[in-house]
Amino acid sequence: MVELLDIAGQDAAIGRLQRAMASMRRPHALLFAGPAGVGRRTTAVALAKVLLCDQPASRANKGRLADLPEDFALKLACTTCPSCRAMDGDRHVDFHLVYKELLQYHSDPKVRERVMQELGIPVIREFLIAPAGRMSGRGRGKVFLVLEADLLSEEAQNALLKTLEEPPPGVTIILIADQAAGLLPTTLSRCWAVNFAPLPAEVVRDRLIAAGVDRREAHFWAAYTAGSLGQAQRLAEQDMYRVKSELVERLAGAGEVGSAELAAYLTQTADALAERTIAEFKKAQDAKLSKQLARRRATAVLLGLIASAFRDAITLATAAQRALVHADQPAAPQALAKRFDPAELARVIEDLDACEKLLWRNVQPTLIWDNVALTVAGAAPLRL
Numbered sequence: 408m409v410e411l412l413d414i415a416g417q418d419a420a421i422g423r424l425q426r427a428m429a430s431m432r433r434p435h436a437l438l439f440a441g442p443a444g445v446g447r448r449t450t451a452v453a454l455a456k457v458l459l460c461d462q463p464a465s466r467a468n469k470g471r472l473a474d475l476p477e478d479f480a481l482k483l484a485c486t487t488c489p490s491c492r493a494m495d496g497d498r499h500v501d502f503h504l505v506y507k508e509l510l511q512y513h514s515d516p517k518v519r520e521r522v523m524q525e526l527g528i529p530v531i532r533e534f535l536i537a538p539a540g541r542m543s544g545r546g547r548g549k550v551f552l553v554l555e556a557d558l559l560s561e562e563a564q565n566a567l568l569k570t571l572e573e574p575p576p577g578v579t580i581i582l583i584a585d586q587a588a589g590l591l592p593t594t595l596s597r598c599w600a601v602n603f604a605p606l607p608a609e610v611v612r613d614r615l616i617a618a619g620v621d622r623r624e625a626h627f628w629a630a631y632t633a634g635s636l637g638q639a640q641r642l643a644e645q646d647m648y649r650v651k652s653e654l655v656e657r658l659a660g661a662g663e664v665g666s667a668e669l670a671a672y673l674t675q676t677a678d679a680l681a682e683r684t685i686a687e688f689k690k691a692q693d694a695k696l697s698k699q700l701a702r703r704r705a706t707a708v709l710l711g712l713i714a715s716a717f718r719d720a721i722t723l724a725t726a727a728q729r730a731l732v733h734a735d736q737p738a739a740p741q742a743l744a745k746r747f748d749p750a751e752l753a754r755v756i757e758d759l760d761a762c763e764k765l766l767w768r769n770v771q772p773t774l775i776w777d778n779v780a781l782t783v784a785g786a787a788p789l790r791l
């Protein structure tokens with residue numbers, strides 16, 4: 408398990424948490440806000456380990472966290488007590504993950520059938536408010552970690568207000584959200600916010616290289632994910648670099664080969680990716696991922712890669728002082744910048760964005776690919 412001081416690139420957030428833990432009025436409701444994949448959840452779990460530890464260790468900062476004095480006493484998990492071992496084994500009775508999919512385990516069968524689009528009252532009542540009021544299993548309080556808190560419904564937030572305001576003794580609640588703005592002001596005012604910034608590209612790159620990813624590839628994913636280590640690791644693990652390299656090369660030549668061939672290639676690639684995701688999902692979680700959902704996800708990933716090549720073309724066409732994301736394949740954005748003027752490039756990016764939204768409204772990926780291929784080949788504006 409990753410310990411608090413091993414988290415990459417989030418020293419400011421960790422420093423703020425250390426100050427909070429040392430203060431007389433330690434906050435009991437926290438909000439970790441920031442983009443996905445930058446360490447919000449890893450930090451929350453590591454913090455929970457410290458809070459639940461039987462004998463937390465104290466260590467002088469000695470320059471480890473730049474924002475804190477040298478002699479600041481950092482509070483860390485001992486890593487050896489039964490509580491720490493339970494956290495490592497992912498079986499701590501006082502650590503509760505709260506997420507929208509818990510709906511399927513709700514005690515009321517009627518509730519279980521509801522659509523899981525938001526984090527609603529049933530989940531919050533049964534899996535947070537009720538257990539927060541019960542005794543701590545190991546006697547050192549409880550920690551609740553609410554994932555995707557941006558999806559909390561208004562009713563659920565209102566139901567949670569009292570618990571956030573004054574949690575039962577020893578209870579700490581950590582909300583994780585992409586954007587604090589997605590929550591009600593009344594919720595925000597009761598939470599102590601910690602912001603998680605995107606990681607510097609070098610941090611992402613170096614972590615990937617340390618994990619054995621090729622330097623050129625690591626460089627690309629660090630730029631592409633704009634500081635999301637989690638996303639970069641996932642994409643690298645899925646061997647997506649090979650896919651992206653071929654895709655970008657095809658985009659460069661799309662003007663010559665015609666849209667039908669490009670559409671066929673895009674459809675096949677998305678299908679192959681979807682099949683692989685389904686197989687990997689089954690292996691990892693022993694669960695089924697629907698083919699439709701897997702195809703949508705694969706299509707969204709490819710659309711994102713295509714859009715990034717067009718963004719690079721705008722950078723070139725407008726001579727903007729910005730590094731290319733596809734610096735490893737500059738010929739592709741160069742070709743696109745020749746084929747389209749900046750206004751057209753911007754329109755294609757908007758269209759690709761619109762395509763991604765349509766994906767979630769049950770438009771068939773093949774229809775999307777036919778249109779994308781026409782647009783990319785420069786033959787026609789997108790019509791959906």
Ligand SMILES: [Zn+2]
Pocket residue numbers: 460461462463484485486487488489490491492
């Ligand atoms: Zn411990």
